[in-house]
Amino acid sequence: MFERRLSTHVDWSLLVAVLAIAVIGVVMIFSATGGASREYWTQIYAVLLGLGAMVACLVIDYRTLVDKAHWIYLGLVLALLAVLIFGVVRGGSRRWLDLGVFNLQPSEFAKAGLALILAKLLGDVRRTSPSMQDLFLAVALTAGPLLLIANEPDLGTAVTLLPVLGVIVFAAGLPVRYLGIAAVVAVVSAPVAWMFALQDYQKERIVTFLDPEQDARGAGYQQIQARITVGSGGVTGKGFMKGTQGQLRFLPVAHNDFIFSVLAEEQGFVGVVVALGLYFFVIIRSLDAARLAKDRVGAYLVLGVLASFMFQVVYNITMSAGLAPVKGLTLPLLSYGGSSMIATLAGFGLILNVRMRRFTN
Amino acid sequence: MRIGTFGVVDDRRRLQSRITALRVVTSVIFVLLLGGFWFFQVFQHAKFREMAENNHQRTLPLRAPRGVMFDRHGEVLVENRASFNISIMREHSRDLDRTMRLLAKVTGVDEAAMRETVERHRREPSYRPIVVVQDATLAQVAAVTARRLDFELPDVVVQQVPTRRYPANALGAHLLGYVGEASEQQVADGAVATGTVMGQSGLERTYNQILMGSDGARRVVVNSVGREIRTLDEEAPTEGKRMQLTLDASMQRAAEEGFRTTGYWGSAVVLEPASGDVLTLVSLPAYDPNAFAAGIDKATWQQLNTDELRPLQNRAIQGRYSPGSTFKVVMATAALEEGVITPETKIFCAGGGTFYGRFFQCLGHHGWMDVRHALEKSCNTFFYTVGNQLGVDRIHDWSEKLGLATKSGVDLPNEVESIIPSTAWKQQRTGERWYPGETISVSIGQGQVSVTPMSMAVMMASVARGQRVTPRLVKATSNGGTWEQVQNPVAAAPVTLKADTVSAVHDGLWMAVNGAGTAVRAKIAGRDVAGKTGTAQVISLQGKQRARGTGKDLRDHGWFVFMVPKDNPELAGVIFAEHSEHGYLAAPIARHIIETYYARKEGRPLPVMPAVPGTPGFTAPPPPTRAVAGGEAEGGLR
Numbered sequence: 001m002f003e004r005r006l007s008t009h010v011d012w013s014l015l016v017a018v019l020a021i022a023v024i025g026v027v028m029i030f031s032a033t034g035g036a037s038r039e040y041w042t043q044i045y046a047v048l049l050g051l052g053a054m055v056a057c058l059v060i061d062y063r064t065l066v067d068k069a070h071w072i073y074l075g076l077v078l079a080l081l082a083v084l085i086f087g088v089v090r091g092g093s094r095r096w097l098d099l100g101v102f103n104l105q106p107s108e109f110a111k112a113g114l115a116l117i118l119a120k121l122l123g124d125v126r127r128t129s130p131s132m133q134d135l136f137l138a139v140a141l142t143a144g145p146l147l148l149i150a151n152e153p154d155l156g157t158a159v160t161l162l163p164v165l166g167v168i169v170f171a172a173g174l175p176v177r178y179l180g181i182a183a184v185v186a187v188v189s190a191p192v193a194w195m196f197a198l199q200d201y202q203k204e205r206i207v208t209f210l211d212p213e214q215d216a217r218g219a220g221y222q223q224i225q226a227r228i229t230v231g232s233g234g235v236t237g238k239g240f241m242k243g244t245q246g247q248l249r250f251l252p253v254a255h256n257d258f259i260f261s262v263l264a265e266e267q268g269f270v271g272v273v274v275a276l277g278l279y280f281f282v283i284i285r286s287l288d289a290a291r292l293a294k295d296r297v298g299a300y301l302v303l304g305v306l307a308s309f310m311f312q313v314v315y316n317i318t319m320s321a322g323l324a325p326v327k328g329l330t331l332p333l334l335s336y337g338g339s340s341m342i343a344t345l346a347g348f349g350l351i352l353n354v355r356m357r358r359f360t361n
Numbered sequence: 362m363r364i365g366t367f368g369v370v371d372d373r374r375r376l377q378s379r380i381t382a383l384r385v386v387t388s389v390i391f392v393l394l395l396g397g398f399w400f401f402q403v404f405q406h407a408k409f410r411e412m413a414e415n416n417h418q419r420t421l422p423l424r425a426p427r428g429v430m431f432d433r434h435g436e437v438l439v440e441n442r443a444s445f446n447i448s449i450m451r452e453h454s455r456d457l458d459r460t461m462r463l464l465a466k467v468t469g470v471d472e473a474a475m476r477e478t479v480e481r482h483r484r485e486p487s488y489r490p491i492v493v494v495q496d497a498t499l500a501q502v503a504a505v506t507a508r509r510l511d512f513e514l515p516d517v518v519v520q521q522v523p524t525r526r527y528p529a530n531a532l533g534a535h536l537l538g539y540v541g542e543a544s545e546q547q548v549a550d551g552a553v554a555t556g557t558v559m560g561q562s563g564l565e566r567t568y569n570q571i572l573m574g575s576d577g578a579r580r581v582v583v584n585s586v587g588r589e590i591r592t593l594d595e596e597a598p599t600e601g602k603r604m605q606l607t608l609d610a611s612m613q614r615a616a617e618e619g620f621r622t623t624g625y626w627g628s629a630v631v632l633e634p635a636s637g638d639v640l641t642l643v644s645l646p647a648y649d650p651n652a653f654a655a656g657i658d659k660a661t662w663q664q665l666n667t668d669e670l671r672p673l674q675n676r677a678i679q680g681r682y683s684p685g686s687t688f689k690v691v692m693a694t695a696a697l698e699e700g701v702i703t704p705e706t707k708i709f710c711a712g713g714g715t716f717y718g719r720f721f722q723c724l725g726h727h728g729w730m731d732v733r734h735a736l737e738k739s740c741n742t743f744f745y746t747v748g749n750q751l752g753v754d755r756i757h758d759w760s761e762k763l764g765l766a767t768k769s770g771v772d773l774p775n776e777v778e779s780i781i782p783s784t785a786w787k788q789q790r791t792g793e794r795w796y797p798g799e800t801i802s803v804s805i806g807q808g809q810v811s812v813t814p815m816s817m818a819v820m821m822a823s824v825a826r827g828q829r830v831t832p833r834l835v836k837a838t839s840n841g842g843t844w845e846q847v848q849n850p851v852a853a854a855p856v857t858l859k860a861d862t863v864s865a866v867h868d869g870l871w872m873a874v875n876g877a878g879t880a881v882r883a884k885i886a887g888r889d890v891a892g893k894t895g896t897a898q899v900i901s902l903q904g905k906q907r908a909r910g911t912g913k914d915l916r917d918h919g920w921f922v923f924m925v926p927k928d929n930p931e932l933a934g935v936i937f938a939e940h941s942e943h944g945y946l947a948a949p950i951a952r953h954i955i956e957t958y959y960a961r962k963e964g965r966p967l968p969v970m971p972a973v974p975g976t977p978g979f980t981a982p983p984p985p986t987r988a989v990a991g992g993e994a995e996g997g998l999r
Contacts, residue, residue: 167383230402
């Protein structure tokens with residue numbers, strides 16, 4: 001299955017960049033949690049496990065995986081159902097499956113699973129553009145896991161499935177007018193969602209985002225603190241483990257949602273440029289993988305995996321600077337989180353896989 | 362097939378273009394992000410750095426200990442002890458209501474009172490701690506600290522602050538005064554912050570500025586729940602100046618013991634004529650200034666204010682009483698100085714005299730009297746005659762020259778002025794002219810004459826010295842190193858008496874104690890005590906009839922003024938014993954003070970006050986003291 005010569009086609013620079021971000025993440029978690037904490041070690045184990053998952057996703061031909069995508073998808077849906085039934089409750093939501101050794105968060109894997117099934121669905125289509133029928137099926141396949149995850153509730157992760165659908169459909173040649181229609185529908189449905197769908201705490205977050213000073217002690221607190229954290233870092237930063245905002249806990253969940261703020265505070269604008277540069281490189285390099293892919297299935301798979309990654313990166317970094325409403329959305333590769341790390345590295349395994357096999361039949 | 366190929370090629374081109382679109386979008390987003398971070402981290406860095414510092418740095422005031430006060434021999438009269446204040450820092454409050462509820466429960470403090478305190482300071486900046494429990498017990502501190510560790514009370518701080526301590530409790534309470542939080546008025550007047558502890562009475566108030574010192578500050582790093590992590594820098598507070606008082610604690614103690622033994626309330630002031638040093642200043646009943654040190658509780662304050670005996674009043678400078686026969690010292694001095702009489706001038710006493718058509722009585726038929734014997738026997742007729750010749754205005758002038766008709770100028774707040782009538786005074790007050798007949802009553806210290814014990818003491822010291830004396834309470838001040846002597850106050854209008862006057866008056870007063878006079882109870886063998894008793898009517902005879910049955914104490918007050926020794930006196934003073942009826946019953950208190958003074962001076966053990974027959978303290982146990990807080994019955998009046 002894995003031919004030795006394939007290793008020469010592995011995109012080593014992408015792999016190095018991905019691992020570099022993961023290492024920076026481990027270091028920042030060390031700082032944010034005040035030393036060699038439990039979170040620090042968990043993250044190291046997650047990186048190692050993630051590398052295993054990456055290799056697994058690399059050695060099997062992606063076409064084989066796409067072939068079996070419906071089984072993988074089914075397995076994920078069952079896992080998400082299991083979460084809702086047997087899941088571990090933490091912080092008011094049921095997101096984890098207790099596997100004895102560690103808790104697994106199946107929703108993190110749903111992104112790659114969705115990318116696989118959508119690549120299979122739209123990549124097999126012989127027509128130049130997906131039909132209405134294909135489109136509906138794609139939406140339905142996305143809606144299933146999305147609703148399951150939203151019910152945990154974990155709206156943040158649920159929303160990350162939408163870019164997967166959007167980007168694959170976009171790449172598959174969805175006419176631009178459909179995108180325009182989608183935009184109009186979104187605008188129109190926003191007030192409806194506001195009235196009926198959103199919970200009070202979600203509304204509060206949005207209101208607070210628009211005017212953080214109004215509630216400087218409550219919901220706006222985190223946003224203001226995020227800006228202070230980032231802004232006070234300056235050009236060169238306050239130094240490793242010397243950030244007052246993160247170290248003195250003015251910023252909540254510093255090792256998790258706000259890890260990038262901690263980086264900005266302690267390493268300054270210089271550190272931010274380095275981290276943003278790495279992320280930018282990873283994304284551009286992955287787009288290259290899609291461009292070079294041997295077939296549409298490969299390209300769609302790469303784009304699907306990349307879509308949720310990119311969405312989370314952009315959203316989280318924007319939020320870290322206090323420029324977006326605070327939402328429980330982690331920064332892939334950098335934030336603390338085992339399942340996220342493993343799933344993200346596995347995802348990059350798929351991207352490397354597509355690029356590596358661009359010459360094989 | 363060709364079409365299909367075309368389709369695939371076309372399809373592939375579209376995919377490429379759409380991937381390119383994604384690249385462009387990604388690039389734009391990353392440029393925007395970079396711009397955002399540049400804006401915050403480089404452009405607005407200064408602003409956010411300051412906000413971050415405000416976030417985690419606190420400046421905590423370090424309260425300066427107030428200056429320590431010593432008596433003239435170095436005994437500590439006022440010092441400081443460490444106490445704990447529990448405060449709420451609203452800046453860190455998530456739920457102020459819950460904090461107050463929990464804190465009240467944990468400390469056992471009345472919640473309503475706590476809310477009232479917080480409400481009172483509501484408008485202050487929220488970073489300033491509001492003290493809700495002053496002088497907390499160790500149990501309270503422990504309870505709060507434990508809760509803080511659990512993050513239950515993140516907005517509550519426990520601060521160690523120096524608090525006033527008066528080791529001798531109520532001893533010299535009115536002289537030392539007490540401290541309290543600055544009133545709204547004081548905050549408005551001066552540059553003091555609310556919550557500043559200031560002297561509110563006595564020396565604590567007069568010398569507040571130099572006693573206060575200057576507060577220091579400590580800059581600390583705190584975390585998001587307000588816990589102190591470490592100290593950045595510290596500016597130590599400067600302790601207030603130390604003050605050495607003119608007071609002699611053993612004499613003060615003897616005086617207060619004297620009152621306790623005899624069972625009277627009243628006042629005593631003893632001066633050193635040569636310097637004006639106040640050696641003793643008693644006002645009883647007193648209060649315990651310790652009760653004020655950490656904020657007085659409402660009930661005690663209420664009780665002190667409504668007590669009919671007025672324990673907060675400093676009788677020595679705020680009580681005005683008719684001087685009775687002690688005023689004859691002023692009369693004799695004025696007459697001799699004005700040349701109305703010479704020391705040899707004799708006036709015949711036939712049990713009284715008729716002036717302006719009215720008979721004024723004397724207490725005896727004294728026959729021919731010169732000024733010495735008139736003082737010894739307290740002959741009214743002599744002084745009626747002399748007073749009539751002097752006229753009220755010259756009596757007033759000499760009272761003023763001897764320090765009796767003005768404020769004594771002692772360095773204590775809220776002194777009231779003694780009243781010695783004059784024609785101008787009456788004109789101004791009632792619009793009526795002075796009738797010469799009124800002068801006759803004034804001559805024996807009755808009528809509208811009304812004086813404070815302090816002004817009487819100044820008069821006696823001036824007569825003793827032959828020169829106007831201005832009292833003072835502070836001998837020296839110090840920043841902890843050498844003592845800087847305080848300059849003697851200069852008399853406003855220096856007056857020097859003729860030697861003849863001095864010797865005649867001194868002789869007369871000596872005879873009153875050591876001869877056939879009224880004050881033999883103050884006699885001490887070998888110590889030429891000179892003195893004069895007086896009785897002050899509380900109310901006129903007619904008034905007495907009317908007030909009968911109201912339960913008010915209408916018995917006369919007793920005075921004893923003295924100097925010792927007769928020649929070049931070292932001490933001069935006054936004892937005022939409320940409702941003692943006879944001045945001679947006040948004399949043993951003076952005697953005890955004088956004996957204590959000499960014992961101390963000569964290095965002998967201090968005497969114990971013997972019981973005085975005829976005083977309330979002799980037959981019945983002394984009335985309970987009205988001093989504040991527990992334990993004063995034994996401790997307060999020693």
